[in-house]
Amino acid sequence: MQTEYKSPGSKVIFSEESAIKTAACCHCGTACGPTPLVKEGKAFCCQGCALVFELLAENGLSSFYELSENAGVRIAGMPKADQYLYLDEPVVRERLVDFSDGRFTRITFRIPAIHCIACVWLLENLNRLNPQVGESRINFPRKEVALSFSSDKVKLSDVVTLLASLGYEPELKLADLDARPKCVVSRKLWLQLGIAGFAFGNTMLFSLASYLGLDSASEPFFHKIFGWFSLALSLPVVIYSAQDYWRAAWVSLRQKLLTIEVPIAAGIVAIFLQSTYEIVSGTGEGYFDSLAGLLFFLLCGRVFQQKTYERLAFDRDYKSFFPLSVVRKGKTEERIALSQIQTGNHLILRNGELIPADARLIAGPAVIDYSFVTGESVPVEKQAGDYLYAGGRQIGGAIEVETVKEVSQSYLTSLWNQEAFRKEDRDSLDNLTNEYSQRFTKLVLAIALGAATYWAVFNPALALKSFTAVLIVACPCALALAAPFTLGTAHRWLAKWNAFLKSAGIIERLARVDTIVFDKTGTLTAASGGLVKFQGSALSETEERALFSMTRHSTHPLAVRLGYTIAGNHFPETVRSFMETAGCGMEGQVNRQEIWMGSAAWLQSRGLKVASATTESGSAIHVAIHGQYRGCYVLQNALRPETDRLIKNLSNHYELALLSGDNERERARFTEIFGAKGHLQFNQSPLNKLGFIRELQQRGKTVMMVGDGLNDAGALKQSDVGVAVVEDMSAFSPASDMILSARLVPRIDAILRFAKSAVRVIKASFLVSAAYNVIGLVLAVQGLLSPVVCAILMPVSSITVVGFACLATGWMAKREGIGAEKEVSV
Amino acid sequence: MSVIFLLIPLSIIAATGFLLAFIWAVRNGQYEDTATPPMRALLDEPAMPVKKPDLKKNLERTEP
Numbered sequence: 001m002q003t004e005y006k007s008p009g010s011k012v013i014f015s016e017e018s019a020i021k022t023a024a025c026c027h028c029g030t031a032c033g034p035t036p037l038v039k040e041g042k043a044f045c046c047q048g049c050a051l052v053f054e055l056l057a058e059n060g061l062s063s064f065y066e067l068s069e070n071a072g073v074r075i076a077g078m079p080k081a082d083q084y085l086y087l088d089e090p091v092v093r094e095r096l097v098d099f100s101d102g103r104f105t106r107i108t109f110r111i112p113a114i115h116c117i118a119c120v121w122l123l124e125n126l127n128r129l130n131p132q133v134g135e136s137r138i139n140f141p142r143k144e145v146a147l148s149f150s151s152d153k154v155k156l157s158d159v160v161t162l163l164a165s166l167g168y169e170p171e172l173k174l175a176d177l178d179a180r181p182k183c184v185v186s187r188k189l190w191l192q193l194g195i196a197g198f199a200f201g202n203t204m205l206f207s208l209a210s211y212l213g214l215d216s217a218s219e220p221f222f223h224k225i226f227g228w229f230s231l232a233l234s235l236p237v238v239i240y241s242a243q244d245y246w247r248a249a250w251v252s253l254r255q256k257l258l259t260i261e262v263p264i265a266a267g268i269v270a271i272f273l274q275s276t277y278e279i280v281s282g283t284g285e286g287y288f289d290s291l292a293g294l295l296f297f298l299l300c301g302r303v304f305q306q307k308t309y310e311r312l313a314f315d316r317d318y319k320s321f322f323p324l325s326v327v328r329k330g331k332t333e334e335r336i337a338l339s340q341i342q343t344g345n346h347l348i349l350r351n352g353e354l355i356p357a358d359a360r361l362i363a364g365p366a367v368i369d370y371s372f373v374t375g376e377s378v379p380v381e382k383q384a385g386d387y388l389y390a391g392g393r394q395i396g397g398a399i400e401v402e403t404v405k406e407v408s409q410s411y412l413t414s415l416w417n418q419e420a421f422r423k424e425d426r427d428s429l430d431n432l433t434n435e436y437s438q439r440f441t442k443l444v445l446a447i448a449l450g451a452a453t454y455w456a457v458f459n460p461a462l463a464l465k466s467f468t469a470v471l472i473v474a475c476p477c478a479l480a481l482a483a484p485f486t487l488g489t490a491h492r493w494l495a496k497w498n499a500f501l502k503s504a505g506i507i508e509r510l511a512r513v514d515t516i517v518f519d520k521t522g523t524l525t526a527a528s529g530g531l532v533k534f535q536g537s538a539l540s541e542t543e544e545r546a547l548f549s550m551t552r553h554s555t556h557p558l559a560v561r562l563g564y565t566i567a568g569n570h571f572p573e574t575v576r577s578f579m580e581t582a583g584c585g586m587e588g589q590v591n592r593q594e595i596w597m598g599s600a601a602w603l604q605s606r607g608l609k610v611a612s613a614t615t616e617s618g619s620a621i622h623v624a625i626h627g628q629y630r631g632c633y634v635l636q637n638a639l640r641p642e643t644d645r646l647i648k649n650l651s652n653h654y655e656l657a658l659l660s661g662d663n664e665r666e667r668a669r670f671t672e673i674f675g676a677k678g679h680l681q682f683n684q685s686p687l688n689k690l691g692f693i694r695e696l697q698q699r700g701k702t703v704m705m706v707g708d709g710l711n712d713a714g715a716l717k718q719s720d721v722g723v724a725v726v727e728d729m730s731a732f733s734p735a736s737d738m739i740l741s742a743r744l745v746p747r748i749d750a751i752l753r754f755a756k757s758a759v760r761v762i763k764a765s766f767l768v769s770a771a772y773n774v775i776g777l778v779l780a781v782q783g784l785l786s787p788v789v790c791a792i793l794m795p796v797s798s799i800t801v802v803g804f805a806c807l808a809t810g811w812m813a814k815r816e817g818i819g820a821e822k823e824v825s826v
Numbered sequence: 827m828s829v830i831f832l833l834i835p836l837s838i839i840a841a842t843g844f845l846l847a848f849i850w851a852v853r854n855g856q857y858e859d860t861a862t863p864p865m866r867a868l869l870d871e872p873a874m875p876v877k878k879p880d881l882k883k884n885l886e887r888t889e890p
Contacts, residue, residue, distance in 0.1 A: 059872075063872065117865045117869070120866065120869070124869075140861045142859070187852055190857050194849065195845070198841065198844075202838070202841055229834075
């Protein structure tokens with residue numbers, strides 16, 4: 001018989017052994033293990049889950065479990081009563097809340113645990129659990145909850161404790177203290193689009209009569225009144241909807257540049273003045289429908305291009321990695337906000353907690369994982385008195401440290417004082433559209449002046465008319481739409497594939513890249529999932545299961561990785577008298593087997609003869625059972641699949657480099673892959689990496705940096721295109737232009753080819769729109785451009801260009817296999 | 827044809843109504859999260875709580 005289990009890592013485990021068959025937890029769906037907690041005939045994996053279940057049942061919220069399978073979130077541990085008290089500190093509180101008037105407070109939390117419809121339901125009915133909590137609203141894509149509560153009756157810390165006790169612990173990071181930027185921009189764009197659309201539709205209705213020749217002969221009065229209505233409707237369009245174009249055109253004229261906004265603004269002015277003149281003087285019906293249509297289409301393009309992926313943050317700095325609070329040891333242990341840390345404070349750091357400021361170790365032993373800061377893959381052991389840099393993560397037991405510097409003065413923080421972090425994001429005026437616009441605008445002006453001069457000589461009445469007609473017809477609506485729609489489509493295709501861009505414009509920069517710099521650890525080599533080999537006398541099934549059970553009790557990264565790899569079809573058994581010695585190993589009894597796992601030195605110190613493992617690239621875990629040495633697991637830092645092929649492919653077209661914070665031990669291996677031309681640099685500090693990129697740029701290179709972790713943050717920011725590689729889309733990533741699922745690293749060549757194809761599509765779209773401009777110009781210079789021709793030509797040209805851009809880009813994406821293997825987005 | 831003098835203002839009033847509704851919707855933030863409301867539509871109000879003699883609360887009150 002087969003039973004399906006979900007392990008905490010939600011990896012499905014199949015087991016055929018009926019002896020260990022257990023139920024899934026009623027709350028979170030995790031397998032309960034051999035001894036489930038049974039309450040009211042229901043099985044639970046832990047006390048926390050059972051409490052939540054009871055709480056919900058008491059308050060009539062049981063339908064939570066009917067809404068979705070595995071609705072509940074596993075309760076890792078009940079929050080301690082005083083854990084969130086620091087949130088009530090006025091300094092912290094005031095900067096976290098959105099609004100407060102003393103009696104009533106509104107606050108927004110990010111809660112990563114929100115994952116299904118049941119979460120939405122439960123969190124929006126929070127006031128059932130605490131009547132002092134008012135309305136709560138979820139923003140599912142952003143995983144945010146905005147809630148209000150009566151702050152005179154309930155404290156902020158109580159609200160957070162309530163959320164945490166349900167398994168929805170809010171993410172509280174240092175960055176949350178900064179003011180949250182409101183997304184006013186997108187609201188304004190929607191309003192502009194709506195008003196342009198409104199005017200477009202209504203002026204069309206007024207103009208239609210005249211196009212069909214229904215009124216002109218019979219009722220000149222209608223003619224006039226429709227004209228005035230159209231003029232009135234177009235005023236908000238010109239004043240409000242076109243606002244951004246006026247501003248952009250003005251800015252670029254002052255910089256003596258001819259960006260695409262200049263001919264657009266000129267076109268709008270020409271249409272508006274010409275039409276107003278015609279209405280006022282009663283000589284025609286004007287082009288107001290074309291004017292509103294033009295802006296409507298242009299704004300559609302901007303809305304399309306402005307697609308952002310809100311659940312991803314592209315501009316994180318160290319503050320997003322640092323917690324909001326730490327435990328300070330004074331007379332008693334208290335949780336304080338990070339900003340309250342002073343030099344000389346004694347802090348307690350538990351397993352997995354980040355060192356917030358440079359500090360000296362007081363009581364250890366500490367095992368610090370610096371992989372995030374330096375890229376060094378193996379954690380380092382520290383003894384009391386050693387200096388610890390901020391950004392490292394303690395693994396294992398709790399340690400006590402004394403801060404030596406303040407948070408803002410520490411090693412990691414100083415990276416952010418670099419020039420690269422101060423410079424504004426290049427607002428790319430040097431994009432394809434503007435490049436084309438430079439030539440285009442000059443040409444159009446020349447033609448307009450030429451036509452005007454010609455008619456001034458032969459028929460002065462037509463001179464002004466042909467001049468404005470040229471400006472109107474050459475108004476590069478279709479041209480301005482080519483890039484937004486091509487890039488927007490490409491942006492969406494890439495996102496389907498879990499390659500997210502900060503903005504669609506990044507694609508153009510990707511296409512210009514000529515140098516690619518890779519980070520090693522976590523980028524080219526997988527942080528986990530590498531090859532694990534056992535060397536020594538073979539282990540039996542039960543022995544392996546015992547080892548697996550042991551690994552479940554350790555948080556050491558090597559043990560976690562080993563556990564993950566050998567999990568196979570094992571179910572963890574109870575481990576008795578477990579003991580872990582930081583930096584050495586762990587011991588315990590499983591099923592009456594005495595097990596020691598750890599470093600060679602540690603086993604040797606217990607009098608065992610340890611075979612030297614062949615660890616040319618990787619780490620080893622040595623195993624002894626019943627005091628008998630059995631062999632060791634060798635965990636290799638495996639290259640991601642297809643890395644060889646990727647590097648070989650790229651080296652034909654790009655200059656390649658590898659920067660690693662790791663030591664030289666893998667140089668030979670990478671020289672083989674990168675060949676003679678690749679630059680390989682080891683022992684690189686974050687600042688070295690940044691400098692290396694800057695040097696390349698000074699040599700005129702356009703650099704793409706592919707990295708992960710904070711140690712690459714400087715390089716990612718400095719490079720022209722910074723690509724952050726993440727194993728898990730909801731995990732943290734440093735500031736970057738593109739967030740790439742680790743699975744896609746071997747496909748970077750396809751992404752670069754696709755970017756180049758997209759740029760080719762834009763260029764082809766320019767040709768299509770130019771063809772329409774030529775037709776229009778031929779009509780315009782002859783003074784033949786009537787409102788009805790304009791009203792047809794403009795939308796038709798726009799729609800052709802948009803259709804062409806979207807279809808061609810989609811076709812290119814299919815050709816590169818992008819989006820073929822869809823992944824369910826997180 | 828004179829009916830048109832009635833129809834034009836009416837059509838403009840109707841259209842303006844829709845425009846105002848749109849502006850309200852945008853200001854209300856309805857274009858910022860288009861994923862959660864469809865979920866919300868499927869959800870029911872929670873059932874009324876089953877009131878048990880609330881032992882926990884009594885206990886808490888007796889604590890100093």
